[in-house]
Amino acid sequence: MTTTPALRIHDVHVRYGRAPALEGVELEIAPGRVHGLIGMNGSGKSTLFKAVMGLVRPQRGAVELFGAPPEAARRAGRVAYAPQSEDVDWQFPVSVRDVVAMGRYGRLGVQRRLRDEDRAAVAAALERVELTDLADRQIGALSGGQRKRAFVARGLAQGAELLLLDEPFAGVDKRSEATITALLRELAAEGRTILVSTHDLVAVPALCDEVALLNRRVVIQGPPTHALRPGPLAEAFGGFVPAEALIPIESGAAA
């Protein structure tokens, strides 16, 4: 493939004190697709996200976004991040519209005063994720799935080309999960790159074009049918293969 990868991670090592979190991660992510980053708790998913965001500095290795150093991509607003539910203060006194508007701040002056074009971009993003009617609610007054969509809308208002979503299906019911899956598939079809971290293996085949199994390093990368097999899964999940993980594989084999 000749296109520049949206994200390229080369030989990334991160350790916290003496505890290694990532040991030589290699990952290339093609643009315009939905990628899943799969691993159990402690596999380094969050650390890898932090390394991509520049929140932890790898002791070794490099992260490239769109073929350039990550700082440049961040300043240009090309990367957006939707946090895990538990990392958000849902009591915070901001409306859904306020949150989405924060996607525009990188383009605004010191006071971050919204211009007409910014308000239009915020409205368009809200429309896109079907939250227009709820835009003036306090952010915590949304359901689990709506909250996720609000943060996706922030990334859209930002005009981000790469969206990182941390556990987007945690605390989300099945119907909302389907809505979010459809939304992310559409965004990828438009050329945006989506990177989702999850340990919810059931949701993966419908959502992801490609997955990487992580256990401090990338165990395997490829299409879900290729990667979600007992061998690699056992390696990624330390010998313990979650029973539900095998369901899509079996149905895939039967088809």
Added chain:
Amino acid sequence: MTDVVTWIADPLEYAFIQRALIVALACGIACAVLSCWLTLLGWSLMGDAVSHAVLPGVVLSYVAGLPFAIGAFLFGSAAVAMIGGLNRTSRVKEDAAIGIVFTGLFAVGLVLVSVIPSEIDLFHILFGNVLGVSDGDIAQAVGLGIVVIAVLLLRRRDLVLYAFDPTHAHAIGISPRRLEALLLGALALTVIVALQAVGIVLVVAMLITPGATAYLLTDRFDRMLAIAVGGSVLACVAGVYASYYADASTGGAIVCVLTLQFLAAYALGPRSPLRRRLGERAEAAAATA
């Protein structure tokens, strides 16, 4: 009617009451604005720490013949830096780091006050002396107050972003560390303004209560700011009048009014447990009817 007017106008004929009002309002507004962020960030202890840690700075400024704001700012900033440093480089948790640093610096201040012969009245530093402020004090309090209020209001959207989602700030190239430093700097300056009005011990109330009260009453940040400032202004005016008419401690009276506002918001506000219980009872009654 004329009674009310004279009741309000009488104290204002005295220069010391005018000065007290000006300093109290500068302090009250600056603290109220800042309190909205401190409440949301959970930085209340930090406010307490900075206010106590400035004591040695005040004493040393006096010895060096400098305006006390300079020493206070240096020691306030040093306390913040030490707490952050301890937190990052040792296994001591943040609350312990805060406790150790501020009581340590406060103790150094107490020792300095007792050892160095000076005209510093410890009681005034601890509990404020708003009725005795000089013209120089007013200029300092008002000047610093205006700087703090202007900076916080101009950068309020970034500071809300920082308080809500620092990771997103970082993701779009806005430095959360710089915003954190801006807030901590504003905290150190605000403490200096507030020292004169309410003293070291009660500064923390001015820095927390207005924001906490407003937070109980609204779901929007801009409204929270307005409510906090309104409540704080009311409390400052009430405090100054209480000290004129009842000879009450000004700082004490201000904080009493702030606390009453909080209790009222807690008991009567939209999220009050009382209201919830009444609502449940009404629902139960409707269900049985």
